[in-house]
């Protein structure tokens with residue numbers, strides 16, 4: 314008699330399903346992710362005979378006000394999708410006056426049940442907050458952070474906006490999704506400074522930073538730092554999101570793999586950054602990355618740490634549920 318298949322509920326903690334890349338077939342993408350089926354990759358199965366991973370939940374980060382509203386809308390439409398609101402550092406210079414304030418209002422209204430007066434000035438900038446939030450599942454602020462790779466916005470503009478997101482995270486108790494590309498030393502300085510008064514750890518019950526809402530200030534997503542930074546940032550209370558980078562065999566990424574080896578396992582999250590950063594061995598074979606490829610990230614982290622894939626999936630899903638305070642997630646895939 315063959316052993317029963319075990320289902321492995323994954324969480325993709327960073328999937329841009331609210332971007333145009335998914336506009337035409339989002340229903341299919343979500344259904345495929347929830348079912349754990351990857352029919353278009355011939356000859357490659359995410360599952361093996363015993364384990365069938367599927368995506369139980371995905372967090373959709375925003376890059377601007379429009380995608381923030383879209384993220385909220387998707388979280389309303391799909392049980393498995395959760396929303397974030399924020400302005401990406403590469404979009405920092407494109408934001409219109411009032412965009413940040415509208416995002417702030419949404420986040421505050423989501424956690425405080427603030428009744429936004431529909432007649433107040435600017436109340437309609439993003440539609441009214443109660444309408445946008447109605448039935449939506451807002452779980453995070455972002456993405457925000459620093460980016461010297463693309464250099465799309467002046468660094469001081471990025472930095473100022475980043476600090477506003479951190480303040481909003483602190484005010485709302487919602488975790489912040491942090492982006493850092495070629496800016497890990499800058500990020501290190503900001504985090505140490507912003508969270509410096511932690512003679513008590515941000516996770517101790519005595520910490521002034523711990524709110525009733527949040528067990529952590531957030532996650533450094535698509536982690537690309539050193540092993541030392543991995544340890545320092547988790548010490549400050551952060552989670553680390555690992556995605557495509559950790560799977561790339563190129564020596565350039567060896568340090569990231571090392572960080573994934575030494576980071577406390579209860580702070581490790583899986584992510585895709587879909588539609589970007591498709592993991593090895595699918596890189597170059599998929600037109601765009603999709604949430605289900607987190608299974609390959611889990612597999613890689615399992616190899617690096619000498620654990621089973623099932624253990625890595627179980628622990629990372631538990632971590633995500635803790636950080637984002639998910640409701641009970643499905644334990645079985647849905648039919649395709």
Ligand SMILES: [Zn+2]
Nearest residue numbers: 456492493535
């Ligand atoms: Zn990012």
Ligand SMILES: [Zn+2]
Nearest residue numbers: 327374456586
């Ligand atoms: Zn992203």
